[in-house]
Amino acid sequence: MNALTDPNQFLRDLFAAAVARADPMLCVPRALPAKPAGRVVVLGAGKASARMAEAIEAAWGPCEGFVITRYGYGRPCEGIKIVEASHPVPDQAGIDATQRLLEIAKGLGADDTVVMLISGGGSALLCAPADGLTLEDKQSLSAAMLASGMPIGDINGIRKELSAVKGGRLAAAVHPAKLHALLISDVPGDDPSDIASGPTVGHAGHADLAIATLAKWKVEAPDAVNAYLARGGDPLAVDDPRLAGVVNTIIAAPSQSLAAAAELAEGLGVEVRMLGDAIEGEARDLAVSQAAMAVEVAKQRLPHPVLLLSGGECTVTRTGDGIGGPNAEFTLAAAIALKGHPKIHVMAGDTDGVDGAAEVAGAIADPTTLALAEAMEVSADGALARNDAHGFFGKIGMQVVTGPTMTNVNDFRALLVLP
Known part of the structure; x- marks a missing residue:
């Protein structure tokens, strides 16, 4: 025109x-090696994750796996199970799906290979509140942060502090299986630790920083969140040995x-x-x-x-x-x-x-x-x-x-x- x-x-x-340049049917095959020998499990979360799973099966044939995407973003897969949940504010479907994904991850061994599909939206779709927090706490805080004008990098930093799956914890759950993550970036700078709040990358922040960020943007957090952060949280270090063998590959970017x-x-x-x-x-x-x-x-x-x-x-x-x-x-x-x-x-x-x-x-x-x-x-x-x-x-x-x-x-x- x-x-x-x-x-x-x-x-x-x-x-x-x-949009077409970032279609997973184009960018996933370019990043895929030959299918590894032995058991291969495809896991993932994000708005593009179901399409990414579809692309993998188009290249490798039916695969074992479990992927969480946004309502309306599901795609037909033969072996990989696609589950839909809420975005941008999480819901119970996301809680249940994340629990199932973690159970699969924790059941893998050193001879297994995981291909992790991560894209924007995974922060809300991967929802596993840290000990002492509830879905209602996460929903309230998420809505308040999104309405505050807080930059996405700061939002994701706080999400990592309050999650049992973000900030590298999903990769730690997969250990000792081999893990190769394919990521479609929706964040400025394309840092894997920021995409979907970094489920395959350790967290470099700390609870005091989260407290200061909430105060800076005048976000009123639920009492349980404030109490959890006051105790110091429990972040997973960037150099945690369970993350040593993780490979993160950006396959599409802004x-x-x-x-x-x-x-x-x-x-x-x-x-x-x-x-x-x-x-x-x-x-x-x-x-x-x-x-x-x-x-x-x-x-x-x-x-x-x-x-x-x-x-x-x-x-x-x-x-x-x-x-x-x-x-x-x-x-x-x-x-x-x-x-x-x-x-x-x-x-x-x-x-x-x-x-x-x-x-x-x-x-x-x-x-x-x-x-x-x-x-x-x-x-x-x-x-x-x-x-x-x-x-x-x-x-x-x-x-x-x-x-x-x-x-x-x-x-x-x-x-x-x-x-």
């Missing part, structure tokens, strides 16, 4: 290209998906300016900043369209009662900042197809967005104040809805400046 003839569809095509979008754009004569693949911050603030960049670009005598492309993970500090994930809020805030600029189109979407807790990937805004909303008596400023970006774009018909994408390499943001 030509960027000049249909800019909005062009942006949707770029997003589709980014940078690769952004590169796929850039390749498509450049092939169609668009100049790409990459802003970064690990950008974090408050969604509305980042939107204002990037919108200002786009306006400056638009002032130039451009011989061709220019695309400002970025990834990472924005946050939303919820003060309203609306429905709005970080990508929709970014797009809404950018539209307001651009004030109907005639040359600039904006799109932001989560590559897993779920922006925040909404079953919507993101949204798109163009020079007509604010005028359309005004004609429909929909207030852009009011929606932003209520954190109701999804409600806003739903009413004016400018949502990006993909359904489950079966992968997850974080956020995609694009601002297209026409000549």
